[in-house]
Each structure stands twice: as structure tokens, then as C-alpha cells.
Amino acid sequence: xxVGDAAAKERKILVAxxxxxxxxxxxxxCLTNVISPNSKDTLIxxxxxxxxxxxxxxxxxVSDFIEWRVGNYDCASGYLFSTDIMSTxxxxxxxxxxxxxxxxxxxxxxxxxxxxxxxxxxxxxxxDVICEMVQKLGVDVLVMGSHGYGWFKRAFLGSVSNHCAxxxxxxxxxxxxxxxxxxxx
Amino acid sequence: xxVGDAAAKERKILVAxxxxxxxxxxxxxCLTNVISPNSKDTLIxxxxxxxxxxxxxxxxxVSDFIEWRVGNYDCASGYLFSTDIMSTxxxxxxxxxxxxxxxxxxxxxxxxxxxxxxxxxxxxxxxDVICEMVQKLGVDVLVMGSHGYGWFKRAFLGSVSNHCAxxxxxxxxxxxxxxxxxxxx
Numbered sequence: 001x002x003v004g005d006a007a008a009k010e011r012k013i014l015v016a017x018x019x020x021x022x023x024x025x026x027x028x029x030c031l032t033n034v035i036s037p038n039s040k041d042t043l044i045x046x047x048x049x050x051x052x053x054x055x056x057x058x059x060x061x062v063s064d065f066i067e068w069r070v071g072n073y074d075c076a077s078g079y080l081f082s083t084d085i086m087s088t089x090x091x092x093x094x095x096x097x098x099x100x101x102x103x104x105x106x107x108x109x110x111x112x113x114x115x116x117x118x119x120x121x122x123x124x125x126x127x128d129v130i131c132e133m134v135q136k137l138g139v140d141v142l143v144m145g146s147h148g149y150g151w152f153k154r155a156f157l158g159s160v161s162n163h164c165a166x167x168x169x170x171x172x173x174x175x176x177x178x179x180x181x182x183x184x185x
Numbered sequence: 186x187x188v189g190d191a192a193a194k195e196r197k198i199l200v201a202x203x204x205x206x207x208x209x210x211x212x213x214x215c216l217t218n219v220i221s222p223n224s225k226d227t228l229i230x231x232x233x234x235x236x237x238x239x240x241x242x243x244x245x246x247v248s249d250f251i252e253w254r255v256g257n258y259d260c261a262s263g264y265l266f267s268t269d270i271m272s273t274x275x276x277x278x279x280x281x282x283x284x285x286x287x288x289x290x291x292x293x294x295x296x297x298x299x300x301x302x303x304x305x306x307x308x309x310x311x312x313d314v315i316c317e318m319v320q321k322l323g324v325d326v327l328v329m330g331s332h333g334y335g336w337f338k339r340a341f342l343g344s345v346s347n348h349c350a351x352x353x354x355x356x357x358x359x360x361x362x363x364x365x366x367x368x369x370x
Contacts, residue, residue: 029356036221165331165350171214171360174350
């Protein structure tokens with residue numbers, strides 16, 4: 001097998017994307033350094049959306065949103081929400097996931113013209129979702145930022161990248177965002 | 186920046202090699218999947234050689250060798266070695282490191298013709314050596330097997346790949362050897 005065979009193979013490269021800058025940097029780095037010219041690679045953009053129980057407790061942005069909604073509805077406890085509020089929160093999260101995936105897709109278009117891009121949004125603990133999707137889809141390479149899911153969530157969930165590196169069977173590329181945004185060099 | 190820019194850049198890719206099959210698989214995977222056709226990449230093959238204090242205690246192969254030598258010299262305790270024996274052990278380890286690096290270089294030649302290959306053998310705890318070399322040489326990508334340095338050493342040293350993934354600043358590619366030796370697919 002000689003150099004350039006990567007271009008001839010049909011590799012499935014899964015990139016785990018989240019709201020953090022680091023995962024978008026990881027995607028850009030992958031597009032620049034891993035995807036081969038004229039490759040038959042398929043890029044799978046996966047966003048693991050935390051389940052409702054997690055994001056009501058752990059997501060700072062939504063927590064702010066909840067407080068505002070609760071204030072409007074005179075419900076100070078912050079633990080009991082009406083069905084309407086829960087639906088609104090779900091819609092907020094789904095819309096955020098759609099925007100995130102759209103942003104990632106646009107980044108792919110900006111970098112490469114000929115790579116096939118698939119997208120997936122799955123609900124669950126990111127650690128489990130990513131490992132399950134790698135296995136289910138027969139992924140050849142998993143690409144992810146080294147952090148992801150914010151410091152507050154990480155404190156509860158543990159390190160997503162560490163968990164995945166230990167548990168998936170395919171090669172894992174962990175990309176850290178440098179202080180200066182100087183790709184690959 | 187478009188696809189194919191990786192070929193135009195001068196990337197330094199450090200591959201940590203050891204005596205295990207997994208690190209050689211990681212090297213092969215890197216040669217097949219990471220090195221771009223007609224690239225200006227420099228491949229740095231690094232073998233972190235455990236210091237004498239570690240390999241006398243932790244290396245199964247050398248332990249066998251020591252027992253044999255000790256038997257010949259009627260020194261049953263296994264803890265007190267003459268200067269000659271220590272020198273012989275050092276030579277054994279250095280020769281093993283040379284053979285390992287030579288094997289890795291030959292693998293590079295078998296896979297690619299035009300990539301620049303540099304080699305380094307450094308003494309010390311593999312975790313420290315790898316992190317220091319990444320920093321010192323300004324490496325762009327670190328490639329390593331997920332295990333390395335054997336289960337016995339790992340039990341004492343901790344996971345080398347986990348440590349490096351957490352501590353180096355560049356992207357880290359952790360490659361696992363599948364049960365079926367089917368590269369990249």
C-alpha cells in the first residue's frame with residue numbers, strides 16, 4: 001500500500017461537533033490536514049445533544065433563558081416548568097443544534113468541494129452517543145476537540161475525548177485549539 | 186485554505202514507536218492515511234527508551250535476560266549486578282532500540298518514497314520524553330498507539346497515550362490495532 005491510497009479508499013470520518021470553538025477548530029483542522037485531495041471520504045458531522053435532564057441543569061445559556069422565562073411566569077423555584085416552557089426549551093435546543101450543524105456544513109463547503117458530507121443530531125450523553133455512532137456507522141477515524149461541552153458540563157460528564165479515546169475501536173484524532181489560530185503550523 | 190493544502194505545508198509528524206505491534210500499526214496507519222501525496226512532511230520516529238532503573242524492574246524480556254546472566258555468574262539475588270552486567274544490559278537495550286528504529290525506517294521506505302524521515306532515541310519516562318520532544322521540535326501532529334510499553338510497564342507508568350493527549354499542545358492521533366489487520370477500513 002503506497003502513499004495516496006487514502007485518496008482511493010472510501011473512509012468514513014466522523015467529526016463530533018458542539019457549540020465550542022475547539023470542535024469547530026477540530027473540524028477545520030480535519031478538513032485541512034486529513035481529507036485527501038480528490039478523496040472518496042465521507043465526512044459525518046455528529047452533534048450529540050444532551051438530553052433534557054442534562055441541559056436544564058448544565059447548560060449555562062439555557063439556564064439564563066429558563067430564569068428569564070420563569071421570571072415572566074412568576075415561577076421562582078426554577079425546578080417546576082409548565083409543558084409550554086419545556087416545549088419551548090426543547091425547540092430552543094433543537095434550533096441551536098440545527099444552526100450548529102448548518103455552520104459546520106458551511107465550513108465544509110468553504111474548505112472542500114468534493115467531499116461527501118452527512119449530518120446527524122442524536123440525543124444522549126455525548127460520550128455514549130459518539131462511541132455508539134462510531135460503532136454503528138463503521139467509522140474509520142473519529143475527530144474531536146480535546147474539550148467540548150464546556151467546563152461546567154465536563155465537570156459532571158468527565159472528559160468526553162478521554163472517554164471516547166479509550167472506548168472506540170477506530171483511530172481517534174484529538175485536536176486542541178492553539179492560542180494563536182494558526183492551522184497546522 | 187482548500188483541500189490539498191496539507192501537501193503544500195511543511196508538517197512535522199512525530200510517531201512514537203516502541204516494541205509493541207500497536208505502535209508499528211500506528212506508524213503504518215499514519216503512512217497510509219495521514220501523509221499526503223507529494224507532501225513536504227517530515228516524519229520523526231521517536232523511541233523513548235526507559236531509563237536503566239525502569240527497564241531492570243519492568244521489562245519482561247530483559248528480566249529474562251538478567252536471570253540467565255545472573256545464573257551464569259552464580260548471583261541468585263537478582264538485585265546486585267556487576268558493572269559488566271550493567272554494561273551488557275545497556276548494550277542490549279541500545280541494540281534493541283537501534284533495531285526498532287531501523288525496522289520503523291524500513292516501514293517508511295516500503296510505504297512512501299518521498300517523505301523525509303528523521304529518527305530519535307531518547308532516554309527517560311516515555312510520557313515526559315514524548316511531550317518534551319513535541320514541544321522542543323515544534324511538532325504539528327503526534328501519532329501513537331493507544332497502549333504501548335506493555336501492560337506491565339503501563340501499570341506502573343500509567344497510560345502513555347492518555348498522558349500525552351492531555352499534555353501536548355498539538356493534535357494527537359491515537360491509533361488502535363484492530364483484531365483483523367485491515368488498514369483504514
